[in-house]
Amino acid sequence: MENTIDKKYINLLFAGTSNFLKYACVTVMSALENLDENTSINAYYLYADIVEPFETTKRDVLIEQVLYTFKDKDVKFEFIDVTDKMYLFENLNTGMWGQEISMTHYTYLLAPLYINNVDKIIYCDCDLIVNCNLKEIFDIDMGDKLITLASPSGFEIEKETCNSGFSVLNLKQWHIEDTLKDLIQFGENLPKSDFCDQYLLNEYFKKHSPDRLILIDKTYNLFPITYADLNLEEIKNLHYAGANPKPWNDLECAYRGSFLWWKYARKTAFYETFINDYIHAHLQMLNQNIEFRQNAEAQNNIYIMHQMLKKYDNKKYKLSVWYRYFVKPYKNLLRSFIAIKVSFFDR
Numbered sequence: 001m002e003n004t005i006d007k008k009y010i011n012l013l014f015a016g017t018s019n020f021l022k023y024a025c026v027t028v029m030s031a032l033e034n035l036d037e038n039t040s041i042n043a044y045y046l047y048a049d050i051v052e053p054f055e056t057t058k059r060d061v062l063i064e065q066v067l068y069t070f071k072d073k074d075v076k077f078e079f080i081d082v083t084d085k086m087y088l089f090e091n092l093n094t095g096m097w098g099q100e101i102s103m104t105h106y107t108y109l110l111a112p113l114y115i116n117n118v119d120k121i122i123y124c125d126c127d128l129i130v131n132c133n134l135k136e137i138f139d140i141d142m143g144d145k146l147i148t149l150a151s152p153s154g155f156e157i158e159k160e161t162c163n164s165g166f167s168v169l170n171l172k173q174w175h176i177e178d179t180l181k182d183l184i185q186f187g188e189n190l191p192k193s194d195f196c197d198q199y200l201l202n203e204y205f206k207k208h209s210p211d212r213l214i215l216i217d218k219t220y221n222l223f224p225i226t227y228a229d230l231n232l233e234e235i236k237n238l239h240y241a242g243a244n245p246k247p248w249n250d251l252e253c254a255y256r257g258s259f260l261w262w263k264y265a266r267k268t269a270f271y272e273t274f275i276n277d278y279i280h281a282h283l284q285m286l287n288q289n290i291e292f293r294q295n296a297e298a299q300n301n302i303y304i305m306h307q308m309l310k311k312y313d314n315k316k317y318k319l320s321v322w323y324r325y326f327v328k329p330y331k332n333l334l335r336s337f338i339a340i341k342v343s344f345f346d347r
């Protein structure tokens with residue numbers, strides 16, 4: 001018998017360099033697993049590789065892996081090259097990361113220029129895991145409001161700052177009013193700030209046009225280690241930003257919520273890639289340590305420090321040096337290999 005229930009779709013927006021596609025894939029998996037069975041996802045990934053060039057063939061492999069991950073799951077994915085319009089952000093705040101990386105932070109704001117057939121879309125950072133049914137927030141009536149932001153969480157440099165890693169954009173209204181143009185003009189006159197798109201959205205929507213903003217519950221965008229007083233189930237979206245180490249760098253899941261990220265990562269075609277990346281990063285660390293040990297000047301500094309510390313607690317100090325330079329890198333590598341072995345049984 002035919003399924004009489006119409007399938008519904010929510011729209012998700014991601015953006016960044018091509019290299020971050022694999023992380024967006026994990027976020028989509030988390031969103032999908034928390035939806036009801038009659039709802040699926042249209043995902044859009046806007047990419048611009050202005051920080052460093054990315055080989056087309058390499059990108060095609062990533063795209064293939066994303067599509068493979070969702071091939072039986074009714075998720076649609078569009079990959080859109082937005083490099084041509086990145087110049088629009090040239091005169092906005094460049095922050096502490098330098099021109100290109102800073103400009104990349106604004107990439108998702110190009111959505112209204114490239115996505116025309118969609119009224120509403122949820123933007124998610126690629127370092128966020130969905131832990132709720134997103135249909136609820138997708139279905140809210142936005143009227144003529146332009147955006148939702150989760151009420152104060154964020155980096156808390158200022159208590160009232162909304163983090164920009166999760167928002168619902170009323171694209172239909174952005175099209176009607178050409179909001180992006182207003183936003184960029186407004187941004188070009190802002191004083192210097194390190195927080196690129198986040199500063200812009202807060203200044204524009206929270207201070208300049210608060211009547212166009214819907215503030216939603218802070219649990220839609222929370223840093224798991226900052227909110228230890230909340231149960232994980234109470235956090236609708238876990239955002240591994242700020243002081244939260246990126247879960248892909250935390251294979252041992254020592255930090256809060258990392259295991260949830262790995263739970264979804266394991267279900268994508270990138271699982272081995274993530275473990276390989278982790279091993280690679282640790283091998284690099286190991287090499288740096290070897291180089292460091294062969295560097296005479298660095299050795300001399302260590303010797304001086306060593307002589308100084310000898311007076312205090314020689315044994316403890318020696319042990320800590322040994323641990324840091326000889327034991328820890330090997331321990332972490334061993335852990336990675338164990339993880340790979342486990343992954344074979346897991347699948």
Ligand SMILES: [Mn+2]
Pocket residue numbers: 125126127128165239240241
């Ligand atoms: Mn983030």
